[in-house]
Amino acid sequence: MSAPIFSRVVIVGVGLIGGSFALALKQAGLARSVVGVGRQQANLQQALELGVIDQALPLAEAVTGADLIFLAVPVAQTEAVLRSLAPHLAAHALITDGGSTKQDVIAAARAALGEKFSQFVAAHPIAGSEFNGAAAARVDLYQARRVILCPEADTPAAALATVRAVWQACGAQVSDMPAAQHDAVFAAVSHLPHMLAFAYMNHVLASDDAELKLQMGGTGFRDFTRIGGGNADMWADIALANRKDVLDEIAHFQATLEQLKEKISSGDRAALRAFIEASSQARRQWKI
Amino acid sequence: MSAPIFSRVVIVGVGLIGGSFALALKQAGLARSVVGVGRQQANLQQALELGVIDQALPLAEAVTGADLIFLAVPVAQTEAVLRSLAPHLAAHALITDGGSTKQDVIAAARAALGEKFSQFVAAHPIAGSEFNGAAAARVDLYQARRVILCPEADTPAAALATVRAVWQACGAQVSDMPAAQHDAVFAAVSHLPHMLAFAYMNHVLASDDAELKLQMGGTGFRDFTRIGGGNADMWADIALANRKDVLDEIAHFQATLEQLKEKISSGDRAALRAFIEASSQARRQWKI
Numbered sequence: 001m002s003a004p005i006f007s008r009v010v011i012v013g014v015g016l017i018g019g020s021f022a023l024a025l026k027q028a029g030l031a032r033s034v035v036g037v038g039r040q041q042a043n044l045q046q047a048l049e050l051g052v053i054d055q056a057l058p059l060a061e062a063v064t065g066a067d068l069i070f071l072a073v074p075v076a077q078t079e080a081v082l083r084s085l086a087p088h089l090a091a092h093a094l095i096t097d098g099g100s101t102k103q104d105v106i107a108a109a110r111a112a113l114g115e116k117f118s119q120f121v122a123a124h125p126i127a128g129s130e131f132n133g134a135a136a137a138r139v140d141l142y143q144a145r146r147v148i149l150c151p152e153a154d155t156p157a158a159a160l161a162t163v164r165a166v167w168q169a170c171g172a173q174v175s176d177m178p179a180a181q182h183d184a185v186f187a188a189v190s191h192l193p194h195m196l197a198f199a200y201m202n203h204v205l206a207s208d209d210a211e212l213k214l215q216m217g218g219t220g221f222r223d224f225t226r227i228g229g230g231n232a233d234m235w236a237d238i239a240l241a242n243r244k245d246v247l248d249e250i251a252h253f254q255a256t257l258e259q260l261k262e263k264i265s266s267g268d269r270a271a272l273r274a275f276i277e278a279s280s281q282a283r284r285q286w287k288i
Numbered sequence: 289m290s291a292p293i294f295s296r297v298v299i300v301g302v303g304l305i306g307g308s309f310a311l312a313l314k315q316a317g318l319a320r321s322v323v324g325v326g327r328q329q330a331n332l333q334q335a336l337e338l339g340v341i342d343q344a345l346p347l348a349e350a351v352t353g354a355d356l357i358f359l360a361v362p363v364a365q366t367e368a369v370l371r372s373l374a375p376h377l378a379a380h381a382l383i384t385d386g387g388s389t390k391q392d393v394i395a396a397a398r399a400a401l402g403e404k405f406s407q408f409v410a411a412h413p414i415a416g417s418e419f420n421g422a423a424a425a426r427v428d429l430y431q432a433r434r435v436i437l438c439p440e441a442d443t444p445a446a447a448l449a450t451v452r453a454v455w456q457a458c459g460a461q462v463s464d465m466p467a468a469q470h471d472a473v474f475a476a477v478s479h480l481p482h483m484l485a486f487a488y489m490n491h492v493l494a495s496d497d498a499e500l501k502l503q504m505g506g507t508g509f510r511d512f513t514r515i516g517g518g519n520a521d522m523w524a525d526i527a528l529a530n531r532k533d534v535l536d537e538i539a540h541f542q543a544t545l546e547q548l549k550e551k552i553s554s555g556d557r558a559a560l561r562a563f564i565e566a567s568s569q570a571r572r573q574w575k576i
Contacts, residue, residue, distance in 0.1 A: 126506040146504065188492060189505045193512040195548060196484060201567035203537075203544040204476060214574055216434065217477045218414040222576050223511040224481040229571035232564040239552050239560060249491075250549050254542065256491040260483060261538050264527050272527060276520040279489035283517035286502055288510050 003030050003165035006067040011053060012037045012081055014044060016128060017098040018072030019052045019137025024170035027139050035062040036134075047134035063088040068166065071097040076237040078105050082112035082120075089113075095120045096163045100186065100234075102150040102179040104241040121163035122150040124182065125172065126190075132231060143171035150179040187245035192253060194235055195246065197228035291318050291453035294355040299341060300325045300369055302332060304416060305386040306360030307340045307425025312458035315427050323350040324422075335422035351376040356454065359385040364525040366393050370400035370408075377401075383408045384451045388474065388522075390438040390467040392529040409451035410438040412470065413460060414478075420519060431459035438467040475533035480541060482523055483534065485516035 009025055011018040014036040025031040036053035038044050044056040063069060063085045073081055078099065089095075095113075099105045102122050109120045127145040147167040151160045160176075167174045177185070204213050217225075239246050263272040297313055299306040302324040313319040324341035326332050332344040351357060351373045361369055366387060377383075383401075387393045390410050397408045415433040435455040439448045448464075455462045465473070492501050505513075527534050551560040 126504065128507075146506070148504075185497065185501055185504050188495065189501050189509050192491075193488065193508060195552075196488065196545070197512060197571075198564050198567040199545045199548045200481065200484065200541065201570055202548075202563060203480075203541045205566060205570055206544065207476065207540075209473065213473055213477050214570070216414065216436075216473050217574070217576070218434070219416070219576065220481060220515045221477050222574075223514045224485060225571050225574070226511045227508040228567045230564070230568060232561050232568050235564050236557055236561040240555060240557060243552055243555070247549060247553055250545065250552075252495075253488065253491045254545065256494065257484070257487045257538065257542065260487045260490075261535060264483075264531055264538075265535055267528060267531070269524055269528060273520050273524040275490060276486050276518070276523050278493060279486040279516045280518060280520050282489055282493055282502070283485075283513050286505070286510075286513070288505065288507065 003028070003162065003169045004067075005029065006031050008033050008035060008066045008068075010035045010037060010062045010066040010069045011072060012059065012062075012069065012085075013072035014038050014047045014053055014134045014137075015072060015132050016136040016138075016141070017125065018070060019047060019134045020127075020139070020141035021070050021072065021098070021125075021170060022052050023137055023139040024142055025166070028169040030166065030169055031068075035066070037062050043134050047137075050134060050137070052134050052137050059084050060088045063093075064090075066090065066093055069093060069095045071095065071099070074234055074237045075099040075101050075105055075108075075241050079108035079112045082109055086113055086116060089116055089119065093119060094159055094162055096123045096166070098123065098125050100124060100190065100238050101241040102148075102182045106150065106152060106179050117152075118154065118156050119159065121155060121159055122152075122179065123163065123167065124148045124150070124186070125167070140171065142167070145172055147172040147174045148182055149174060149176045150182050151176060152179070183242050184245050187242055187249045191238055191242055191246045192249040194227050194230055195239065195250060196253070197225055198230075198235070201225055201228040291316070291450065291457045292355075293318055293320065295320050296323060296354045296356075297321070298323045298325060298350045298354040298357045299360060300347065300350075300357065300373075301360035302326050302335045302341055302422045302425075303360060303420050304424040304426075304429070305413065306358060307335060307422045308415075308427070308429035309358050309360065309386070309413075309458060310340050311425055311427040312430055313454070316457040318454065318457055319356075323354070325350045331422050335425075338422060338425070340422050340425050347372050348376045351381075352378075354378065354381055357381060357383045359383065359387070362522055362525045363387040363389050363393055363529045367396035367400045370397055374401055374404060377404055377407065381407060382447055382450055384411045384454070386411065386413050388412060388478065388526050389529040390436075390470045394438065394440060394467050406442065406444050407447065409443060409447055410440075410467065411451065411455065412436045412438070412474070413455070428459065430455070433460055435460040435462045436470055437462060437464045438470050439464060440467070471530050472533050475530055475537045479526060479530055479534050480537040482515050482518055483527065483538060484541070485513055486518075486523070489513055489516040
């Protein structure tokens, strides 16, 4: 199906993720009007000036008369925001989100929306960067990027189809996955690498000659640590929201690192080489 | 000082590192003739066709009459190559290298060269990529990149000055560091991140749904794992050559990762946020 044209799309949290969604829907001709909701007036003002949103309103007012609402807030705020907007939600309106964890977001949506949970379709766009705010929004952020939808058994097929079409209109490759599988997969391919990069940077900073070391980092250091610059509030929330899977991933990684340490310490070059070659081969074959 | 013009520069190992050195010296007008030495005929042929080298010769023949020799071979091969070339080395010739570890290379050079060790100046260009071979060589690889020289107490000042001028002519920012400090610093900023990327890729590959996970990796995964595609022979050699420092780094990293795990598992959001923020702030301020 192709997506319907929405009279009013509401973006709660007009940053990189929310702002880029607004720009992409506008470019696709799917949003007659985009209303931004946020706590930082300067950011909303910038979003207005950049044409990311058409107007800024308080949440209740924005949601009244909205057809589509996109939540781009830290996952820990999902329940509070949904509780505030629920009384103002039209019966035909749909809600989707951009959170990086899905079991907690779905639980929050169930708790906050009650029977209106059928209007919510959980989504995770695999896109982002280390930049924040409305000024970072890009019309092509979702172009050719994956978006994972996590429908529940009671998610209506029509709501799922519409939200799928909306993300496709943003240029995304949309696929579905149960929320539990989503959280386990992204604990491995996203949350763990972020935790390792945060731990690595802290490790370097804790050493006596941290300043010299930072000066000596080359292109490998640059790329390996890029995600170590991620937003602290967002990543603290993600780690806690997906705590069990993240801790499992760290524990299994620790065991693998211990194996590598053993190979280096025993001086078994053939085993060490085979370990590195497995990584090297898989990474050289990998494409985004 | 400016670098002298060399009649014959010999490149032992005409890959990315050796080939780029040759191209940069030619462009700077410092090499009348560049002779390549290597074991892979197809690669040498390609180097000739691409104008990276002017001729290919066996080691002994190449070194006879050479003024400057650049070793761009895996660090574990340093001693064998230097033993083979030592009898043919002219008294005025200088040798430098591109190895990623320096204490082992210097020990190998002392053992192989004996009194002629005074003709050797250990160097580490902080440049590279996941690509190999003469075809990957780039005239600007060293432009604005760091090169670390590790002079010893008995390295003649004139040899050091000439090798410094050669690397500067390649466009590099050259600085000096004792070999022990070099190895400790690069264990932290280069060898450890590589080991973590190798371990991380093996960790993902060992899971049941490895294929799905690899499909779901986004731009963060891409950058974090780029160095995980490094050459297995080269990195096995580096890990073993710098074994003590690498094992120390892994052990300290393990302790830091354990701290992070504790913060997640205890649910202490403020402590977790502060840990991530330390990484984030340092990384956002960092520049190559």
